[in-house]
Amino acid sequence: MTTQPATTSTNSSNFFARFAGKVTAWSGTTAAFCLALGTVLVWAITGPLFQYSETWQLVINTGTTIITFLMVFLIQRAQNKDSLVLHLKLNELLAAHKGASNRLINAQDFSEEEINLLHEYFCLLADKAKQDHDLGRTHSIEEAEENHQEKRRAHR
Structure with a gap:
C-alpha cells in the first residue's frame, strides 16, 4: 500500500x-x-x-x-x-x-496547583541540601530525606 x-x-x-x-x-x-x-x-x-x-x-x-x-x-x-x-x-x-x-517530564502540562506543589518540593529539597552542605548530593526528596536521616543517626 x-x-x-x-x-x-x-x-x-x-x-x-x-x-x-x-x-x-x-x-x-x-x-x-x-x-x-x-x-x-x-x-x-x-x-x-x-x-x-x-x-x-x-x-x-x-x-x-x-x-x-x-x-x-x-x-x-x-x-x-x-x-x-x-x-x-x-x-x-x-x-x-x-x-x-522522571516526575518532571512534561511539567509544562501540570496544573498551577501541581506546579506550586513541585515548587514546595524543591524548596524542601534545597533546605535538605543546605543542611547537608552539599547541593548536588541528592536528586529526589526521598533520597534527601533518607540522607538527612542517616546523617542524624551518625551524629547521635
Whole structure:
C-alpha cells in the first residue's frame, strides 16, 4: 500500500509556519526597525502637508494598530513553538539522565496547583541540601530525606 501525499491543510500549515517564522525573524532585524522608523518619520513630515488632519492621524493609527494586532499572533506562535521545543529538549535530558527524576517530564502540562506543589518540593529539597552542605548530593526528596536521616543517626 502506498503512502498518501501530504494533505492541503498540512501544506498550508507548513507554509504558514515558514511564513510566520520568517516574518517573526525579520521583524527583529535592524532593517525592520529602520523601515518602521522611516514610515513614522515620513508620516510626521507630511503632517503640515495634510494640515495635521484627522485623516492624516487616522492613517498612522490604523496602520500601527493592524500591524500590532497581526504581530501579536505571529510572535505568540513563534514563542509557543520555541517553548515547546525547549520543553522537549528538557524532557529528553530528564529522560536520558540516570539520576534525574522522571516526575518532571512534561511539567509544562501540570496544573498551577501541581506546579506550586513541585515548587514546595524543591524548596524542601534545597533546605535538605543546605543542611547537608552539599547541593548536588541528592536528586529526589526521598533520597534527601533518607540522607538527612542517616546523617542524624551518625551524629547521635
